[in-house]
Amino acid sequence: MTVSIGRRNSISQFEGTSPRRPIRAAVSLGSLRAGVTVAALTLGLSGCQSVIDQTYTNDLKPSSKPQTVDEVQKNDPRAQMGAREHPRIVASYGGEYHDPKTERLVARIAGALTAVSENPTQSFRITILNSPAINAFALPGGYLYVTRGLLALANDASEVAAVLSHEMGHVTANHGIERQKREEAEVIASRVVAEVLSSDLAGKQALARGKLRLAAFSRQQELQADVIGVRMLGEAGYDPFAAARFLDSMAAYARYSSVDPDTDQSLDFLSSHPSAPQRVELARQHARAFGQEGTVGDTGRDYFLTGIDGLLYGDSPDEGYVRNQTFMHAKLGIRFEVPEGFRIDNKQEAVLATGPDEIAVRFDGVQADNNQSLANYMTSGWVAGLLPETVRETTINGMPAATARASAERWDFDVTVIRLDKQIFRFLTAVPKGSSALQSTADTLRQSFRRMTPQETAELKPLRVRVVKVQPGETITTMAARMMGTERKLDLFKLINALPAGASLTPGQRVKIISE
Numbered sequence: 001m002t003v004s005i006g007r008r009n010s011i012s013q014f015e016g017t018s019p020r021r022p023i024r025a026a027v028s029l030g031s032l033r034a035g036v037t038v039a040a041l042t043l044g045l046s047g048c049q050s051v052i053d054q055t056y057t058n059d060l061k062p063s064s065k066p067q068t069v070d071e072v073q074k075n076d077p078r079a080q081m082g083a084r085e086h087p088r089i090v091a092s093y094g095g096e097y098h099d100p101k102t103e104r105l106v107a108r109i110a111g112a113l114t115a116v117s118e119n120p121t122q123s124f125r126i127t128i129l130n131s132p133a134i135n136a137f138a139l140p141g142g143y144l145y146v147t148r149g150l151l152a153l154a155n156d157a158s159e160v161a162a163v164l165s166h167e168m169g170h171v172t173a174n175h176g177i178e179r180q181k182r183e184e185a186e187v188i189a190s191r192v193v194a195e196v197l198s199s200d201l202a203g204k205q206a207l208a209r210g211k212l213r214l215a216a217f218s219r220q221q222e223l224q225a226d227v228i229g230v231r232m233l234g235e236a237g238y239d240p241f242a243a244a245r246f247l248d249s250m251a252a253y254a255r256y257s258s259v260d261p262d263t264d265q266s267l268d269f270l271s272s273h274p275s276a277p278q279r280v281e282l283a284r285q286h287a288r289a290f291g292q293e294g295t296v297g298d299t300g301r302d303y304f305l306t307g308i309d310g311l312l313y314g315d316s317p318d319e320g321y322v323r324n325q326t327f328m329h330a331k332l333g334i335r336f337e338v339p340e341g342f343r344i345d346n347k348q349e350a351v352l353a354t355g356p357d358e359i360a361v362r363f364d365g366v367q368a369d370n371n372q373s374l375a376n377y378m379t380s381g382w383v384a385g386l387l388p389e390t391v392r393e394t395t396i397n398g399m400p401a402a403t404a405r406a407s408a409e410r411w412d413f414d415v416t417v418i419r420l421d422k423q424i425f426r427f428l429t430a431v432p433k434g435s436s437a438l439q440s441t442a443d444t445l446r447q448s449f450r451r452m453t454p455q456e457t458a459e460l461k462p463l464r465v466r467v468v469k470v471q472p473g474e475t476i477t478t479m480a481a482r483m484m485g486t487e488r489k490l491d492l493f494k495l496i497n498a499l500p501a502g503a504s505l506t507p508g509q510r511v512k513i514i515s516e
Helices: 069-073 077-092 100-114 148-153 157-172 176-197 200-214 219-235 242-257 265-272 277-290 301-308 374-378 438-448 454-459 476-480 489-496
Strands: 026-029 037-039 124-129 136-139 143-147 321-323 326-329 334-337 343-346 351-354 360-367 386-396 399-407 411-420 423-432 463-469 510-515
Touching: 077 124, 077 136, 077 143, 100 124, 100 148, 100 157, 100 301, 124 148, 124 157, 136 157, 143 148, 143 157, 148 157, 148 242, 148 489, 157 219, 157 242, 157 301, 219 242, 219 277, 242 277, 242 489, 301 463, 301 510, 321 343, 334 438, 360 438, 374 386, 374 399, 374 411, 386 411, 399 438, 411 438, 423 438, 476 489, 476 510, 489 510
Parallel strands: 026 124, 124 143
Antiparallel strands: 026 037, 136 143, 321 326, 326 334, 343 351, 351 360, 360 423, 386 399, 399 411, 411 423, 463 510
16 A cells, blocks of 8 residues: 655644655655555555554545555666665565564654655665664665664664664765675675685675675765765754764664674674764764754654564574573574683574684584485585594484584684584684684583473573663662673663663653563
8 A cells, every 4th residue: 555645734743843845755664564655754554554653634635646666766777776686685684574563663764854855756665674783774776774773772763863864865865876886896706705615605605794895885975974864854853963872872882792893793884884983073063053952853762662662682583592602593493502701693694603812613504414424524525624534423412413623724623513303503613723722612512502492492582672661669770680681781771771871760761671
């Protein structure tokens, strides 16, 4: 179903918004199951149900000739470029995330911004990606993407609007054409890797590693998108200071994670959108054109919290869960633990773990050939530098297994493979040459790998963002104690609620917690 708004004053849902241009552009939430298209400020559609959560004046009538984004874009070569790359982008980020409530929220925000776009004829297709990574980016032709991880970190609608308006700025300024050239070069590079390593998987992984570079623009383009984005925020009636505020939140997340934002893919947005202090201050300067901080614009916090209540947080069931030092996958029925001090990073292509002194672990699974012994599989050529004389067949918690050692210029490796049903699970542990930690690390992984019990499988549930009201007598400490999935409950609670040092809670205040 598509509904067209004929007059700007026929919708009254955006408290504090004041679009200043005729509404001509179209926006589509690409992740809506039925391919719903939303024109201008027409939001809140799912499948073929009626428009909901909105109040219209009596002169509003559905269009007899609804215009879809696909029709608007059909002769746009830039949109064809975006459409060509869209399936790969969605696949590399774990698919689309579907939740009607959250989709309506994003459509509502995007619709307000579309109405004040630099190019009112530009159409946009927004997709929510099913990824815990914190990222948003754009492809040529108006393809916009935001991850559920970014939605979970944001604290109000204006912060999400700040991100989307920035990406819309890239689109309307045609910044994507230059990136498309880099994207084509990245594809060529991945083919070279595949040929050199004789592995299509290696080529795919190289392409996945390149996706951050594909989202990167020049500093000049980033600053230009900042200016456009802040202006759109203010003209749409949102808090124009939200851009600087959310950059601060992401910087706080980087400190919480204690990782390098230039290399950690869970911080994709910071990797492709540098958040230098000077840039944050420039965003504040642009915002001051609308007034003083705290006195202008709507944050949209209340309807934002309603829209993300129940949002999936962290890993999805299809990729397994990380719980502190343990990885568990209910569908595969397996679990293992990493040594104390290691951090697990659950990627789509593999589970990675990093520890002190440059120790690294990779875990994945492949389909098993039941007619091939594990010793023969180990020497079949998939491990470079394998030392054949070290191959040993064994059993691990009742499952057939094999172990071996491998060596490269700077690294020593332990390789462990375990057969379970129709799959072979693989551990590759790497330490710098001469390190004494190889044996103990590999032993911890091997000995902890086992089948999950039926009770463990039944009890394993995904984590979600839950919006709750603070009750009388509750404090930041007591609320943080309700957090799940992290040992640093207080730190994460403060972070996802953007609570500064010395902050306190008041009864009735709505806050986010992470729980099942």
